[in-house]
Amino acid sequence: MDCPRSNSSTCSSGATVNLTCSELRLVGGASRCVGTVEVKHRGEWRRVNPSGRWDQEAVAGVCRDLDCGSAVYGEKRDGFPQSRMWFVRPDCVKKASVRECARGPSYYSSSSGLEVKCSDSVRLVSGSGLCSGSVQIWDGSWTGVCDGDLDQRGAEVLCRELDCGAPSLLQGALSPLGQTFHCEGHESALMDCPRSNSSTCSSGATVNLTCSAFRLVGGASRCAGTVEVKHEREWRRVDPLGRWDQEDTAVVCRDLDCGSAVYGEKRDGFPQSDVWRVRSDCVKESSVRECVSYSSSSSWGVEVKCSGPGQKGRQREDLRGPGDRPDQIHLSPGPDTGP
Template identity: 65%
Template structure:
């Protein structure tokens, strides 16, 4: 009896605790409202925040990033965030938003008791969005038709993808999955439209499970002034304008450099620094606390005038070298899988690279020697030549050029495609050999045939005419 009472008490206590926690969570998650006012649509304008029973209060723009703006757009049931800015006016009471707050409930990210003459200006797309992607510029495509609906496989072609990426403030489409059919698409874009919903539309079939369009647009970030796209001064495009970026607080660090190289798909971070050697001009301020989980563009939290620039070098710095084979004597033939050189001939493997940096060296990886003996030559006029004589079957196999260079006291390398080389006789030699063999056989067969016929004839004469 005592055990039954104890178990019943514990069960009641658990139910009560669960009810209290649920009530607290619902209260914190539901006890606020958010809206945008003064804009062209419900998804554009000045931010306002309201707690139950209180008046609407203007949202201040403190440290608002594009990534946090995306969170607000989602709460408003709008599309992808397009811009986050500020509007200056009369000083008034505001609530401040803190984008990097740790609480999951958005209400915990707003704090009261502030006065400011600035307010948050937020613009979200109201008719299209990308959801469940790795960043602001990737995800499954959805359109607004009274509710958010997915775009089906085959409903969007390349020109439609270009319009959509441009509408969302992203770069060109870099990956379009499930939308390769040029016929039967719902959206018939010509490519010059400013929004996807401006394109002529036709009816589409209902999407089957998983048959939706997933789009990845390139991040609007670039490195300028360097020898390749993976080295130079960092610039980000926001609201149609390219600007340099600098860190909002503190100095540029390795995590910031890692984020830049990641967004550019340029490999790992090698080098990054901020320096003052540029005329004062507008720059984008990056809130570095968020770059671990967002793109550099998603961490932009305002603008400023500065003479600072950020230089970044990523590991994929060098152009890919080119490998080719030529024969000084004998012959070579192009094969579907590579090159075939004639047995016993002298051949040359050339490693070259498009002019980019002076100096450097080339290492040839070949099957003709163990790895420790693979040869390295200094680059002369951006190329090196590796000579081989008396080609035999030990020379057949895969050949690869590796370009080596020192930049900013760091070692870089880039590897060519693999070239497969085979060693054998040429087709003409094979034909000659076959002809010679056939002639020799004929020279052997003809005398034998002559002798055989002569013996048969003599035997027939000796027997004489046959009698009836």
Template identity: 50%
Template sequence: MWTKRFQCGGRESALLDCRSSSSTRNTCSPGKAVGLTCSEPVRLVGGDSRCAGTLEVKHQGQWRPVRHSDWSLKTTAVVCRELDCGSAVSVRESIRPPASPVWKIRSSCFQSGYALRDCVSPDVSIYLLDLTCSDSVRLVNGTSLCSGRLEVKSDQSNQSWSSVCEADFDQQDAEVVCRELGCGAPSVLQGALYGEAEAPMWTKEFQCGGHESALLDCRSSGSTRNTCSPGKAVGLTCSEPVRLVGGDSRCAGTLELKHQGQWKPVSYSDWSLKTAAVVCRELDCGSAVSVREREESSDRSVWWIRSNCVQSGSALRDCGMSADFPFILNLTCLGKTSSS
């Protein structure tokens, strides 16, 4: 064991630069050795709230933005959790010339369980990463970012996340939550679908009209609920609309995905027939026949979706990010075969 007491002022650059006591310690009680966790500062700046903006990481004492590379909503969700924000809503590239020092963080490294700092390397770029997380609602333990047990956070709940009782939540409330998270319309609303809730529980009934942009914009009842029967916490699944347009049938054409209420085409990148087969099955269109690229005359707003992420079983939306590209993905599926 170290035999002297450290007497740092806190400004020193190294522990052994600190003064230490002249007296020595020969023993230390079992279980009393120092355990220490240093924070890994991360923040979103320039957005409408602390849960939106350009991603910045502090490394070696220096804040730098993170460069856009191969990130997706699935990767963004890890940052949202670290910031104690809600679900991942959007991730996109922003172009900020001139080129300046940035941190490059590989998505594959971060998703494999390493800390952001462990995945950092210095770089210079004009392509920065802008993220948006929801402020006060999230879906947890779901099969995708658009499904899970609903949790809500507000100033009145001491900034803790609370589950919502099924009896205090209806279809119109669900429409608001799905819209706030950038997902499609609600498709399943059922208690205990995504595990039992832990305390605390939200104490008031939501009374949304269905048109609000955020759940906490809705009116709520004056009465409060102190208990909720086991298995009655709200489980919600929002749809993730996908379609093929402009082809000879509904099973052929440009692949489009609806996100935050807007249909966008998917960009052509590393897709294969194996990846296309996932979309064909989702559309009930049989097998994949062809995957090809169509070039537009200029860049347009698209979804860039990594093929390997889709093949791993993740939802299309979870594997995507917004970008600007001229190369659009066209798919042809066999079409639904009729049974004899």
């Protein structure tokens, strides 16, 4: 009421404003959708203590509560000023709001914190994972992107913006005519691309996109090679915790839209380097990226071969490449290297 007013009439139509105020915020970033997580609890704003495992799904809960699009990354780090904090369990955030999950004694202090980046102007909704779904953009409100409005280069920009790797599946979106986004491929965000049409998608036929959070490298095609996953903004080779079997390989091939599993092999002999340790039992029910447990140094890795896009697995001998050894045409889990 301290603001100047140009009209003092009451609302006779009955169409009143609905407002939601957040008791969650990201501070210190370039926009309201980037920064250090703080929550207001018991009337006091404090930094969130990043206890537990803050995976992509938990970070997505923060972005959801802020209406900030899709999660790009969340990173726990030290070095903040020593101050009092609120405990927030990441498993709780997946099911409820951040404020509802805030707990802890009023005297607890720490120098740790959680930094989050959300996509701000684009999101993928109703998909099988955090890197797949129907494409929506923020244009005053969340609006679906119609079939034909996005081409392959636009999909590459969008996937890179979400820190999700390359597009592995783009459904119903390759029409060269009527395209809204004209990306060259080097843009950092989809909304940086020139747009020729700002109309909303009235038909309801929206673009569905799947971005891979992992890749196969060093093979003859994108559907064969060593499994690498991008986690915490870094691509690394995967070293499975436990037995890697045909079911795990089938998940990799499915998520890359690469047909059926031909073989998967866990083996030693890679250059010693930092790897992501992935729980193979988790891969069967989720995705490779969401099953990263921790980082270590290792010479182990997984090699995978899939039948290829749109193909079903045939006899493994028929799909044997010129460099494949006969003893590779089976699924060998290899010994577990331990933590």
